[in-house]
Amino acid sequence: LAKTTQPISMDSYEGQEVNITCSHNNIATNDYITWYQQFPSQGPRFIIQGYKTKVTNEVASLFIPADRKSSTLSLPRVSLSDTAVYYCLVGEGYSSASKIIFGSGTRLSIRP
């Protein structure tokens, strides 16, 4: 799996847009980019996945430049409940031989 680098922590305020960038310089052609959210004492939860350009769902957007060496998770108008750790993972389509390794993640704190 391609190694990822994210900021260790970020702070923001309610109502703001938050962008978390992940670097993955050695991403492979077949790799997808997937983001997970984890609250304390809970298992991670899938947020969004993309391969290139832009993906949007009901909770977030994912921006991927043409070279795919980085990606940005965008959370629009965050609330206190968005305080969590966000993980960026890069890997190819799943097979029984695949291993999904988590990086350090970004600890996002939202203030009133």
Added chain:
Amino acid sequence: GAVVSQHPSWVICKSGTSVKIECRSLDFQATTMFWYRQFPKQSLMLMATSNEGSKATYEQGVEKDKFLINHASLTLSTLTVTSAHPEDSSFYICSAPGGQGSGANVLTFGAGSRLTVL
């Protein structure tokens, strides 16, 4: 959507005893499940890959005789922490591929099991 049920959510045991944690995929089959371990304020660490009908694959540094994994059916994997000691106290999380997203590298996680060994 896909659901992975993990039980128990928390357990306290005495040193030297064994504890079993169950992980079930409720509405989909999982030939493979992953077991992670997480210490406070740290990331998830992959312990092993559980394979239905065959032996689990353990990550380097994880004792296979201490962390017994059984994947007896397409919907159930169990992790048994044998002869638990206080240093085994941690948050254990299972996951299975499938569910949301396009399926590529997407995991559905259990809620986790917090083990405290006294």
